[in-house]
Amino acid sequence: MVKQWRGLAIVMSLALLISLVASPGTIQADSGSAKEGYSWFVELPGDAKKAASLQKQLEQGKTPVELGLTSGKTGTSPLRSLSEVQKEDAKAQQTYDVKLDPPIKINKKWTPPRFQYDYISKEECLDNIEASGKDEGWIKNHFAWCRSKIVSYGWQRYRFPYPFPITYGVQYRVTEIGYGTNSQDKDKQEREVNFDYYIDDIYTTHPFLNASKLTVDIDCNPLIQPEDCKESESTSKIERTIAQWRINNFGRKTLYSTPPPKTDDNPERIGYMEFFTHQVMDPPQFPTRTLDSPKQKVRWDSADYMKVIDPNQTFYNAGIFSNVRPIIHFSLSDPSVMQEQAQHIKDALEHPEKTYPYPGEGKIIPGGKYSLPLTRLKDKSSIRKNRRKSQYWCKKLSNEGVIPKPANSECDEFPFASTWQGSATGGEGKYSVRYINKDSNQAGGTWLGAWYAYDRILNEDPFNVRVNP
Numbered sequence: 001m002v003k004q005w006r007g008l009a010i011v012m013s014l015a016l017l018i019s020l021v022a023s024p025g026t027i028q029a030d031s032g033s034a035k036e037g038y039s040w041f042v043e044l045p046g047d048a049k050k051a052a053s054l055q056k057q058l059e060q061g062k063t064p065v066e067l068g069l070t071s072g073k074t075g076t077s078p079l080r081s082l083s084e085v086q087k088e089d090a091k092a093q094q095t096y097d098v099k100l101d102p103p104i105k106i107n108k109k110w111t112p113p114r115f116q117y118d119y120i121s122k123e124e125c126l127d128n129i130e131a132s133g134k135d136e137g138w139i140k141n142h143f144a145w146c147r148s149k150i151v152s153y154g155w156q157r158y159r160f161p162y163p164f165p166i167t168y169g170v171q172y173r174v175t176e177i178g179y180g181t182n183s184q185d186k187d188k189q190e191r192e193v194n195f196d197y198y199i200d201d202i203y204t205t206h207p208f209l210n211a212s213k214l215t216v217d218i219d220c221n222p223l224i225q226p227e228d229c230k231e232s233e234s235t236s237k238i239e240r241t242i243a244q245w246r247i248n249n250f251g252r253k254t255l256y257s258t259p260p261p262k263t264d265d266n267p268e269r270i271g272y273m274e275f276f277t278h279q280v281m282d283p284p285q286f287p288t289r290t291l292d293s294p295k296q297k298v299r300w301d302s303a304d305y306m307k308v309i310d311p312n313q314t315f316y317n318a319g320i321f322s323n324v325r326p327i328i329h330f331s332l333s334d335p336s337v338m339q340e341q342a343q344h345i346k347d348a349l350e351h352p353e354k355t356y357p358y359p360g361e362g363k364i365i366p367g368g369k370y371s372l373p374l375t376r377l378k379d380k381s382s383i384r385k386n387r388r389k390s391q392y393w394c395k396k397l398s399n400e401g402v403i404p405k406p407a408n409s410e411c412d413e414f415p416f417a418s419t420w421q422g423s424a425t426g427g428e429g430k431y432s433v434r435y436i437n438k439d440s441n442q443a444g445g446t447w448l449g450a451w452y453a454y455d456r457i458l459n460e461d462p463f464n465v466r467v468n469p
Contacts, residue, residue: 037157038165041281041289043070044150046133046173051150058154059167070135074276074292077221082265085223085272089299089322090462095370096141097466098328098455102335103447110337110443111310112450120144120177122198132175135294142320142455143180145296148173150201151279153212155286168286170209170242173201176218176277180298180320182306182456184313191300192232192256193319197277199245210243212283218253221295223272227258228300237278257300259317268303268458272322297323305378306453310446318456325370326455327464330444340436341412341444346467348414348432355432356403357393365414365430366421367465374419376452378459386413386422393423393433409435416448420460 042064044051054067064071101113118141125146131138137147151174156167179194195218204210217237222228232254240248259269277293299322306315330342347354349368353361366372377383394411397403413433415421423431457463 037155037286039153039155039287039289040064041071041153041279041291042151043135043291043293044152046129046148046150048150051152055152055171058152059156059165070294071291073290074295077223077274077295079225080223082224082270082272085297086270086460089297092323092325094136094139094324095327095464096139096324098141098326098451100328100447100451100454102331102338103443103450104335105337105443106310109310110439110446112308112447114311115182115308115313115315115454117143117179117182119179120146122175122177122196125175125177136296136323137176139321139324142322142324142326143182145178145180145321146176147277147293147296148175149293151291153281153283153289155283167205168209168283169203169205170212170214170281170283171203172199172214172242172245174199174216174277174279178275178321180318182315182318182320182454184315186314186316188316189302190230190256190258191271191302191317191319192254193275193298193321195253195255195275197251197253198249199251200249202242202246204242209283210241210246212242212281213239214242214245215239215278215280215282216251217278218255218275219278219292220255220273220275220298223274223297225260225271227260228271229273230256230258232256239280255298257319259300259302262302268301270458271300273298273300296321301456301458303456303458306456308450308453313453315453315456320456325373325462325464326457327466328448328451329466329468331468333469335443337437337439337443338447340440342467344412344432344434344436345414345465349465349467352432355434356397357433358429363429365432366426367415370464373462373464374415374421375460375462376457377418377420377422377425382425383417383422385424386417389424390417390422390431390433394435397433398435403434405435406437408438410438410441412436412441412444418448418452 040058044054103110103112120140125132125148132146132148137145139145152171154169156165159166176197181192220229235253238251257271262269274295274297276295279291282288298319300319302317330345332342348365352363352365367374390413391411398405
């Protein structure tokens with residue numbers, strides 16, 4: 001994919017050089033040149049062919065507004081209520097498939113894998129240009145985000161005796177990679193996210209434009225409280241000439257948040273910020289232009305219940321890319337110990353009318369469809385109520401000969417007892433119970449509990465479930 005893009009970029013740059021021919025010699029700008037000229041500084045799609053088409057339309061006089069392109073500065077968002085932003089997050093349209101290794105049995109206990117980040121490399125970001133080239137970028141998971149765009153600066157005017165406009169331009173690709181955090185350091189109070197960015201594939205229509213100054217920064221706005229958006233003193237905006245960016249194309253930024261006090265309304269000490277890329281192009285003799293990218297969100301939290309008993313891990317605070325819905329996968333084949341639980345989930349999602357209690361046409365069990373997600377339940381008392389009700393029905397139905405109770409089995413329920421859609425908290429009849437192998441039940445429960453902590457699933461966070469062959 002990268003090789004293909006580079007080939008397209010070469011074709012595009014040749015076309016650009018042919019169409020954007022600057023007059024030879026030193027550029028002489030009169031006092032009215034900036035007013036007489038037409039300039040732009042815009043984000044184009046990451047796809048080279050689409051970018052070349054839009055570039056051509058800009059040269060023909062189409063405005064960024066007419067072409068639906070991002071240009072200019074972004075406004076500062078006002079502070080909002082926590083519930084309002086959380087409702088926005090719950091409606092996230094992007095989804096991602098959870099990748100979590102299966103549990104293994106150690107000393108007769110089913111143990112989940114240790115936590116590992118699954119970050120995005122620059123090559124992976126460019127290989128997924130269809131996703132990373134979107135305005136909002138690509139969220140691979142809660143801890144990995146990237147965006148890659150082609151950026152175009154152009155200035156043109158008619159110059160006698162030429163019958164067509166002369167265009168001077170700078171074009172480059174900006175690739176940003178975000179790294180969320182899930183800190184196990186109990187002494188580290190502040191939550192942070194880190195960003196790397198690269199400026200490369202640079203093209204200019206005239207050598208003098210290599211002296212243009214380009215400033216790049218990852219900036220942010222707080223959404224809930226002012227402490228949600230802070231910049232590390234060790235990283236700051238970078239200003240280099242285009243010639244210098246050719247030599248050193250890398251930059252880094254750290255943004256962080258100081259937790260608010262714990263309250264009854266905000267026990268997880270949640271905060272939000274929105275971040276964006278701020279760029280300033282300052283060419284010799286031509287107008288200075290500013291460009292801010294579309295915004296994306298980060299959620300901060302310092303929840304005190306992100307713990308895994310075995311292996312013993314506690315996650316104290318986090319910064320995640322929250323504008324996405326996770327989908328956790330259960331497998332019918334690997335590991336074999338969880339097959340019975342996976343089959344129960346599959347039957348509940350695909351044939352709810354055949355599940356107990358309350359079988360029958362019209363029965364709906366949530367979890368599989370985007371419109372009917374599960375949401376995590378943290379309250380231990382409510383979780384116990386879900387389990388007691390499910391166990392009551394398992395025992396009752398087994399005694400009545402409706403469902404079997406094999407040896408070495410336990411009552412399993414779907415939706416999970418740790419969700420608001422459980423048997424006692426989710427509404428009458430919208431659940432399924434059956435007996436499954438004890439090992440399967442315990443391995444699946446341990447695995448799910450670890451995932452809550454690893455993926456930073458807070459109380460009432462939505463997610464979906466899928467069963468694979």
